Amino acid sequence: MFGYYLNLALRSFRRNKVLTALMVLAIALGIGACMTTLTVFRVLSGDPMPGKSGQLFYVQLDPATMQGYNPGEEPSEQVTRYDAEALLREKRGDRQAMMTGGGVSVTPGEAGIAPFLSDSRYTSADFFPMFEVPFLQGRGWTAKEDEAHARVAVISKALNERLFGGGNSVGRTLRLDQDDFTIVGVIDEWRPTPRFYDMNSDRYGELEEVFLPFTTSRDLKMGRSGSMDCWGDSGGDATSATAPCVWIQYWVELGSAEKHSAYLNYLTNYSDQQRAAGRYERPTNVRLRNVMEWLDYNRVVPSDVVMQLWLGFGFLLVCLLNTVGLLLAKFLRRSSEIGVRRALGASRMEIFKQCLVEAGTVGLAGGILGLGLSLLGLWAVRQQPSSYAELAHLDVGMLFTTFALAIVASLFAGLLPAWRAMQVTPALQLKSQ
Amino acid sequence: MEIRPILSTLLRHKTAATLIVLEIALTCAIICNALFMIGERITQVNEVSGIAEDELVRVQLTAIGNDDNAEAQTRSDLASLRGLPGVTAATVLNQVPFVNSSWNSGVRLSQEQTQSTLNATTYMAEDQFVETLGLKLVAGRDFEPDEYLEFETVNGTPGSFSIPATIITRVMAEKLFPGEDPIGKTFYSWGEEPIRVVGVVEHLVRPSMQGGPAQREYTMVFPLRPTYNLGGNYVIRTSPERRQEVLEAAVDLLRKNGPNRIILDENTKTFEQLRSEFYQQPRSMAWLLAIVCIGLLLITALGIVGLASFWVQQRTKQIGVRRALGATKGQILRYFQTENFLLATIGIVLGMLLAYGINQLLMGKYELPRLPLYYLPIGALALWLLGQIAVFGPARRAAAVPPAIATRSV
Numbered sequence: 001m002f003g004y005y006l007n008l009a010l011r012s013f014r015r016n017k018v019l020t021a022l023m024v025l026a027i028a029l030g031i032g033a034c035m036t037t038l039t040v041f042r043v044l045s046g047d048p049m050p051g052k053s054g055q056l057f058y059v060q061l062d063p064a065t066m067q068g069y070n071p072g073e074e075p076s077e078q079v080t081r082y083d084a085e086a087l088l089r090e091k092r093g094d095r096q097a098m099m100t101g102g103g104v105s106v107t108p109g110e111a112g113i114a115p116f117l118s119d120s121r122y123t124s125a126d127f128f129p130m131f132e133v134p135f136l137q138g139r140g141w142t143a144k145e146d147e148a149h150a151r152v153a154v155i156s157k158a159l160n161e162r163l164f165g166g167g168n169s170v171g172r173t174l175r176l177d178q179d180d181f182t183i184v185g186v187i188d189e190w191r192p193t194p195r196f197y198d199m200n201s202d203r204y205g206e207l208e209e210v211f212l213p214f215t216t217s218r219d220l221k222m223g224r225s226g227s228m229d230c231w232g233d234s235g236g237d238a239t240s241a242t243a244p245c246v247w248i249q250y251w252v253e254l255g256s257a258e259k260h261s262a263y264l265n266y267l268t269n270y271s272d273q274q275r276a277a278g279r280y281e282r283p284t285n286v287r288l289r290n291v292m293e294w295l296d297y298n299r300v301v302p303s304d305v306v307m308q309l310w311l312g313f314g315f316l317l318v319c320l321l322n323t324v325g326l327l328l329a330k331f332l333r334r335s336s337e338i339g340v341r342r343a344l345g346a347s348r349m350e351i352f353k354q355c356l357v358e359a360g361t362v363g364l365a366g367g368i369l370g371l372g373l374s375l376l377g378l379w380a381v382r383q384q385p386s387s388y389a390e391l392a393h394l395d396v397g398m399l400f401t402t403f404a405l406a407i408v409a410s411l412f413a414g415l416l417p418a419w420r421a422m423q424v425t426p427a428l429q430l431k432s433q
Numbered sequence: 434m435e436i437r438p439i440l441s442t443l444l445r446h447k448t449a450a451t452l453i454v455l456e457i458a459l460t461c462a463i464i465c466n467a468l469f470m471i472g473e474r475i476t477q478v479n480e481v482s483g484i485a486e487d488e489l490v491r492v493q494l495t496a497i498g499n500d501d502n503a504e505a506q507t508r509s510d511l512a513s514l515r516g517l518p519g520v521t522a523a524t525v526l527n528q529v530p531f532v533n534s535s536w537n538s539g540v541r542l543s544q545e546q547t548q549s550t551l552n553a554t555t556y557m558a559e560d561q562f563v564e565t566l567g568l569k570l571v572a573g574r575d576f577e578p579d580e581y582l583e584f585e586t587v588n589g590t591p592g593s594f595s596i597p598a599t600i601i602t603r604v605m606a607e608k609l610f611p612g613e614d615p616i617g618k619t620f621y622s623w624g625e626e627p628i629r630v631v632g633v634v635e636h637l638v639r640p641s642m643q644g645g646p647a648q649r650e651y652t653m654v655f656p657l658r659p660t661y662n663l664g665g666n667y668v669i670r671t672s673p674e675r676r677q678e679v680l681e682a683a684v685d686l687l688r689k690n691g692p693n694r695i696i697l698d699e700n701t702k703t704f705e706q707l708r709s710e711f712y713q714q715p716r717s718m719a720w721l722l723a724i725v726c727i728g729l730l731l732i733t734a735l736g737i738v739g740l741a742s743f744w745v746q747q748r749t750k751q752i753g754v755r756r757a758l759g760a761t762k763g764q765i766l767r768y769f770q771t772e773n774f775l776l777a778t779i780g781i782v783l784g785m786l787l788a789y790g791i792n793q794l795l796m797g798k799y800e801l802p803r804l805p806l807y808y809l810p811i812g813a814l815a816l817w818l819l820g821q822i823a824v825f826g827p828a829r830r831a832a833a834v835p836p837a838i839a840t841r842s843v
Binding site: 022026029033066067068069070103105107114115116117177178179220221222223236303308314317318321322325326328332333384385386416 | 448449452453455456459460463467470495496497498499539547548549588589590695697710713714717718721722725728729732733735736739740742743746747795799
């Protein structure tokens with residue numbers, strides 16, 4: 001029967017070309033708008049550390065003075081260097097790392113290539129195993145090297161290609177600012193999206209090109225970047241070990257819920273001790289959020305993108321209402337035909353099925369056209385200058401979602417018209433013939 | 434025109450009528466909100482920065498490592514830049530408008546105050562600051578030569594230091610000292626000492642959108658000469674047609690004047706380009722919203738055409754009877770127009786309630802401002818017009834039905 005209904009549907013399309021084209025176009029536009037915005041939203045709101053994001057936690061303390069204090073407010077978004085170094089020394093998590101972003105001048109060894117500026121990250125040894133950073137060559141540095149303020153560097157695959165043509169560069173020398181570093185590792189293709197570990201820089205940007213031990217970077221007074229919030233006199237150097245400034249991101253890995261609550265206790269105690277020692281003034285106010293909570297708190301998905309998603313769904317809804325109306329018109333226009341079928345013995349259910357097959361076929365056609373429109377929409381998104389633009393691609397899952405959405409939506413739109421069509425009474429229609 | 438018969442016909446086609454009403458309502462609601470968001474973005478894109486944008490270029494550079502000689506180097510760079518042909522003024526800045534990197538500080542009116550009155554951005558100025566940016570002083574004066582301090586020196590000295598003077602924007606002055614003459618007034622921000630307002634400029638925006646539109650011009654200028662490696666912004670003023678030439682000459686000169694630095698080519702451009710890139714996001718969002726609005730109107734119009742045609746076809750015999758009983762073509766035409774007007778009106782009333790609801794939702798979730806009421810009549814008018822245009826074709830076809838139809842199948 002299905003084949004026959006499909007045949008009938010195609011015949012009906014041929015009879016009402018304009019009306020059918022309108023319905024297909026409406027569904028296609030709705031699906032196109034919806035899938036474009038949904039794909040962008042999905043890319044931007046994804047989990048950057050699948051499988052591990054629930055075990056990585058961002059530490060927040062409240063070290064500022066009472067100046068500007070509002071009870072109930074969130075603590076500082078970053079920690080002081082003093083606190084980060086103290087927590088790092090005490091090593092209470094499974095793994096932990098302090099970090100900040102920056103920029104370094106890279107002077108290539110070969111003559112003829114002009115020096116250039118690279119984004120850098122100053123961090124501690126656990127960064128690499130904690131975030132499961134994939135290595136193309138070599139490894140990260142060790143905690144010993146952190147303590148020794150070693151002149152070692154890990155570089156990205158992109159920088160390795162730019163400087164060494166992609167060859168094995170472990171052990172080679174790299175001139176950064178005015179000092180020489182030894183390369184110990186090259187990171188393979190890795191782009192956590194969003195770049196969750198630092199919310200100050202471009203949240204959907206590419207990986208930094210140079211990674212250096214934090215200790216070394218401070219010895220050499222390398223350029224830092226990102227937000228810094230100070231509340232007292234830092235004596236001229238806001239990055240000194242005791243400056244009253246928050247500018248460090250601190251991450252800790254905790255393998256279980258018990259460890260999480262134990263660490264939260266530890267932070268509370270640490271905060272109390274600091275206040276007892278006169279360093280902190282505010283009441284204890286600590287936070288320990290996992291990756292997804294931290295991204296949520298930072299509203300990492302741009303509000304324009306969320307708005308576009310709503311707009312896409314609203315558009316689809318209008319298109320569907322439109323399709324319901326047109327299908328209704330189309331089916332009822334054929335009342336006499338339906339009357340004949342009913343009189344010849346077709347049950348109401350069969351009429352209902354026939355109508356749904358027709359609606360579903362419109363949906364399939366709309367889905368195919370809609371897929372084309374989504375690809376066009378995503379292409380347009382990729383032409384935008386924002387850093388996430390290049391990530392906007394349709395994957396296989398979304399491809400199937402497009403068709404599923406189109407068919408489900410059109411079947412849904414067909415329900416009411418099909419219901420009305422099957423109510424057609426055979427006698428009345430035959431009489432008026 | 435008699436409305437009763439129209440209503441009773443509509444009541445017999447409840448489903449189709451409801452569908453059209455719902456579609457109009459939803460379209461109206463989305464369009465009101467979208468138009469409002471477009472309006473907001475247009476305001477943003479067209480905002481006044483206060484600087485002579487079409488005469489300015491920016492060169493950004495960075496030292497390789499630390500430069501112990503930055504003060505002297507900066508002085509030498511500036512002297513050479515000012516000597517370039519076509520250059521009317523040049524200065525060095527810690528931050529520039531239209532770049533998302535900024536210095537911000539809380540501002541208090543008294544030393545004891547625990548909550549800041551507002552948070553303002555801080556431009557550090559060198560001698561030609563006002564002249565280069567083309568700022569318009571509306572009260573007070575520019576800094577005196579003896580008021581300038583070297584930022585490096587001030588920053589390197591632990592303990593208290595005092596900033597001898599400040600220039601602020603009119604918006605900030607009105608917020609701090611409403612209804613009063615701000616000249617000579619003081620506030621607290623950097624350090625422990627009060628800072629005295631000596632001048633007020635008409636406009637000067639913050640570099641970034643921090644604080645949203647309301648805080649766009651909370652801007653203060655301190656007479657602290659920055660060095661070139663503090664942000665690395667050389668800003669040069671020239672005539673609009675010589676910008677490219679001056680930009681190239683400046684880059685050349687800076688390369689030769691101190692070899693141990695990197696010119697950041699991708700950030701070295703005219704302010705016109707910086708501005709255009711800065712507003713790229715709101716601009717494309719406005720376009721997108723506009724396209725969605727047009728799409729929605731089109732879909733809704735097609736829906737109205739579709740259903741109206743169906744009705745006309747269904748009622749052909751009725752129309753024939755009416756015509757045979759003496760109704761004119763005009764009356765038939767107006768019948769369908771009135772019917773559409775009624776449906777559109779119900780849709781619009783629902784749509785306005787929905788528009789308001791959507792706006793409330795967005796206000797709660799995305800800190801959007803309240804939808805101004807004047808967007809509602811705009812949306813209503815658009816949909817009334819749309820309905821009338823869409824129904825005109827089918828209505829004309831209805832009017833063309835000959836009275837003879839009434840007799841045909843009887």
